[in-house]
Amino acid sequence: MVSAATAGVLLAVVFTGIVLTSRASEFRAAHDLLMPALRMGQEEVRASPTNPDLGEVAASDPEITLAAFDKNGGLIASAGPLDIEPNIQVGRTRLPDGTSAVVVAGDTGGVHVVAALPWHSREAAIERLAIMLAALWGPLVGCAALASWIASRATFRPLADLAQQAEKMSEGSLSQRLRVSGEDEFSTFAARLNRFLDRLEDSVRRQEQFVGDAAHELRTPLAVLRGSIETTLRRARSEEEYRTVLITALSEAERLSTLVETLLQSATPKTDAAPVLDLEEAAEKAHARWVDRYSEAGVELELRSYPVLVCIQPSEIGVVLDNLLSNALRVSPPGSQCLISCFPRAGGFGTVVVEDEGPGIPEGMSERVFERFTRGDEGRSRDHGGFGIGLAVCSRLIAARGGTIRAENGDAGARFVIELPSARRESRPSDG
Incomplete structure (x- = not known):
């Protein structure tokens, strides 16, 4: 199960990814908007290097600013709301007045042409998105924790049931078995445990059976041996009588040997x-x-x-x-x-x-x-x-x-x- 801490980390990573992706997407959109304006400005400069009409180009989007500088950094022409310097950094940058902007530039015929677009409105939208996601983070983590708790309860309930059944079995006999329902992992575990209990019960049964068989079956031949020897020792006997007793004892010993082998075969799976x-x-x-x-x-x-x-x-x-x-x-x-x-x-x-x-x-x-x-x-x-x-x-x-x-x-x-x-x-x- 996913813990609340893990869910919080995952949500933070996801939300951060959303914000960064949105920022990158907005930057690509601004860049794609500026590049056609830059190319049009360069064409205007090539047509009139000393007095290009950049206002007509910038008029296509009132947020776009175009500027042309000579090789010494002198301003040739400009149009648009932003104050652009000749050595401005290309990409997302901040202007001298503190305005955030996206800038692209290119040279043509010794003239440096710059196109810029204000970034602060888009940046504000991304910040609002980040604030909204941050506000959602807490409730979502709480919901994830609740869902995780409910799921863990549902998942481990069969294990708790198995534990209760096993506790009841420990108080009863080995003939009891765990209930098996469904085909999930816990049912598989219960089925395997039942097979183990089958073997354990069979082993215990064999042991009890062996002990009972031995006690039941060894009694008679041992009694015969003991009785024959005790009777013989009560008084002196002839050689023939001793021989008869020894033959009887040998017969019972052979019988015991066969019986022990039979018992061992009976007890061995x-x-x-x-x-x-x-x-x-x-x-x-x-x-x-x-x-x-x-x-x-x-x-x-x-x-x-x-x-x-x-x-x-x-x-x-x-x-x-x-x-x-x-x-x-x-x-x-x-x-x-x-x-x-x-x-x-x-x-x-x-x-x-x-x-x-x-x-x-x-x-x-x-x-x-x-x-x-x-x-x-x-x-x-x-x-x-x-x-x-x-x-x-x-x-x-x-x-x-x-x-x-x-x-x-x-x-x-x-x-x-x-x-x-x-x-x-x-x-x-x-x-x-």
């Missing part, structure tokens, strides 16, 4: 670009990690895979497959089979399927199993080692890479299908 990965390699590594555990439980873990390239972090697909295989192992009875299959699908997708021969998914639970802390039945309860957030994390990780995961019942048990957009083979990093 997936915004980075993922590398190109071969699902067949990921499936083979998952099979290698779990085949011995399945064998110990009397369950066959079979792998059928084909090369297919997708974009996902190795740690992400590893967490997803570990969760699915862990769940499948818990519900698979001895003598059953679990199958991992990996293959490309028409439409540009890479597919991974994990099938077990357990109790399957209860009716109406195929979508709810991907919600946090949802379990299908007792066969998938925490008592059997299940994680309440595992499938929710799997769904989130796959969705972040543009894919889908769904649960359904197969021929013998549950069937989990992962589909990810295929990547171009030429974009795959070289083995070197």
